[in-house]
Amino acid sequence: MTDLDDVREWVASARAVVALTGAGMSTASGIPDFRGPQGIWTRSPEAQRLSSIDEYVADAEVRRRSWAGRRDHPAWHAEPNAGHRALVDLEHGGRLLAIATQNIDGLHQRAGNEQVLELHGSIRESICLSCGDRRPMGETLARLDAGESDPPCLLCGGIVKSATISFGQPLDRAVLAAATYAASRCDLLLAVGSSLSVHPAAGLCDVAVSHGARLVVVNDAPTPYDGIAAVRLDGRIEDVLPAVVGVGSDLTP
Ligand SMILES: [Zn+2]
Numbered sequence: 001m002t003d004l005d006d007v008r009e010w011v012a013s014a015r016a017v018v019a020l021t022g023a024g025m026s027t028a029s030g031i032p033d034f035r036g037p038q039g040i041w042t043r044s045p046e047a048q049r050l051s052s053i054d055e056y057v058a059d060a061e062v063r064r065r066s067w068a069g070r071r072d073h074p075a076w077h078a079e080p081n082a083g084h085r086a087l088v089d090l091e092h093g094g095r096l097l098a099i100a101t102q103n104i105d106g107l108h109q110r111a112g113n114e115q116v117l118e119l120h121g122s123i124r125e126s127i128c129l130s131c132g133d134r135r136p137m138g139e140t141l142a143r144l145d146a147g148e149s150d151p152p153c154l155l156c157g158g159i160v161k162s163a164t165i166s167f168g169q170p171l172d173r174a175v176l177a178a179a180t181y182a183a184s185r186c187d188l189l190l191a192v193g194s195s196l197s198v199h200p201a202a203g204l205c206d207v208a209v210s211h212g213a214r215l216v217v218v219n220d221a222p223t224p225y226d227g228i229a230a231v232r233l234d235g236r237i238e239d240v241l242p243a244v245v246g247v248g249s250d251l252t253p
Contacts, residue, residue, distance in 0.1 A: 004244065006231060011188065019090075022101075022191075023195075024193020025192055027193070029105075030078050056161060066161065071145075075106065080110050081238045082239070083238045084113075085111055085242070086245040087111070088111050089245055091114065098178070099113055100183070101119060102120050103120070118175065119201050120171070125162070126160050127162070128156060130159065188216065189215050190216050191216070192237055193219060214230045217231070218235075218237060218240050219232065
């Protein structure tokens with residue numbers, strides 16, 4: 001029995017699976033990750049500064065650059081990959097309790113998953129930091145195309161940003177609570193494509209394991225949770241997930 005065979009069996013016999021997904025999930029869809037060796041933040045600390053809420057509120061130039069980044073974000077043209085589709089199959093099979101994702105690209109929903117908890121928010125909506133007005137991002141980006149470089153809230157004139165969680169912003173409490181509850185109820189947690197270095201998202205692994213679930217890490221680099229994982233699978237997520245969910249062909253060497 002290889003590790004892959006073990007995991008395939010665990011998935012097949014699981015009653016309730018939760019998937020915790022991170023940037024590695026979307027790299028095969030052409031969306032670069034942030035913390036990997038080729039990650040945006042690794043190569044450009046400036047990009048990380050752009051993700052701080054304090055800088056965003058204080059500096060109009062940061063906002064203008066952020067808006068340009070949103071307009072050009074690869075998420076608008078990205079398509080779900082075979083890894084996303086494997087999780088759709090798992091949900092259709094009735095055994096996927098939830099996906100708790102650190103990704104903001106909306107690709108799980110595009111693939112067809114319905115039980116998606118976006119821990120770090122979504123780039124597909126904009127939100128006013130003052131009055132909370134939310135709208136589809138397309139509506140706000142249209143104002144950019146029409147010439148506004150830092151579009152203020154149409155209702156109150158407040159500062160608008162994407163409905164994503166920046167550094168210095170708390171997670172949405174209801175979303176985190178739902179993810180924590182799901183992690184406490186699952187018997188298998190698949191942590192996929194996450195460095196498991198960002199909390200509270202990574203802490204879902206602790207929640208699951210402390211409630212008796214088995215943890216499987218699918219990531220191409222070691223994580224702080226490998227020690228309490230039943231196994232860590234290396235390899236390309238778009239190959240590994242279909243293989244362990246039991247759809248598609250076997251993993252090619
Ligand atoms: Zn407003």
